Amino acid sequence: MSALVLMRHGQAAFGASRYDVLSEVGVAQAQATGAWLRDRGDTPTVVWHGPRQRHAETAAQVLAKAGDWPGAQLVPGLDEFAEGEEVLVAASTLYGRPLSGPEAPARREQLRCYEGAYEAWSRGELGIPGRASYRDFRLAVRQWMRDVVAAPGAPSGQRILAVTSGGVIAAAVCDLLGVSDEQWCALVRVIHNASITEIVFSQGRASLRSFNSAAHLARELTSPI
Template identity: 30%
Template sequence: MGELYLVRHGQANPGAKTEEDYDRLSDLGHAQAALLGTWMRDHEAPFDLTLAGTLRRHRETAEGMGYTPDTFDERLNEMEYFALVRDMEAFHNVAPPASPEDFATHMPQTLAAWEQATINGSEPFATFETRIHSALSEAAKPGKRVLCVTSGGVISMVMRGALGLSTDQMAHVLLPIYNSSLHKFRIRPDGTFLMAFNAVPHLDPPHLADHRTHL
């Protein structure tokens, strides 16, 4: 059997108002990536293949971990959330989230509207789903260990496929995903099976509690 390890990027720019401004690690994000890389080298065997999305925050996270991706694949890039936010305001009169509490309400509404095609963002929901599954089905094979540095929306979509989640359930899986968290799946000929979700063993020590972030 094979193994697929998905890593969410380190903290980016939580105060950003555009995709471009968001797409860079904060100082804390760089620290999270370095701590995860150290933990991985101490506790995990080498990988047969390392992948990353093409976004700056993916590259910076992989570099901070000390891994050089074999392939940068744009199919592993995040949904353009700010484009979806604009569509929700334009077509559903739903204001952009102004706080983490608003975000927790806004995300399920947004994913539901996106799946139902009442908003489109920068791509249809079905395209987002298909590109992720195609990229990982090509890479993750029985007998291979694959590491992929990506984003929370991608991870939640893989969870949706592995566990048969509804879009509402997918949204609620997405919301608590930590920056620099680790998610493990077992790859078998009969399917993809979850082994670990949202693990942050590199941030377990109490003195690193302030390094555990969601945004």
């Protein structure tokens, strides 16, 4: 039996002109997670991260606290469906109002519109310029998961730590549990920064062991976005 540990990246710069950078809280979350994994003796056989800066920075901060672990490897299949600023641009089109910059509404309203945009995208009612459709995104994550779970010649007993984003984690969990597409949005909304989701697999079969655990983080470091 092997394990795939999906870690969401630390808090990024939501609402800023560039989302893809860790905040101070995000750095602290990643470091706390690395220390927690080290103290548990939870040493992976391989560490992966997605192609975004926040993925690589999170992995680097985890490794800085974890001790003598293997270096992190870039895995394009761990990419998110879009960047935060891209979703906000799509949301501005959907709602007909500025949602970033000096004219942005209060954070609560900004988040409501942000969620409304990716929900509309998931239903095929809204496009995110330069990004794949929801269907194609889901198919890409599904194929990546199949490749990991059924990798020919992969030894049993692997422990893979993969740093990625909430959309990828939600897609993987939806496929594992066989739930409807509508549940993808519900899962994305609740996935905490630096949370841990664990999948166990063997001989091409996979099961969900845990989802969205953030118990290793102090209360002041717990954040959903």
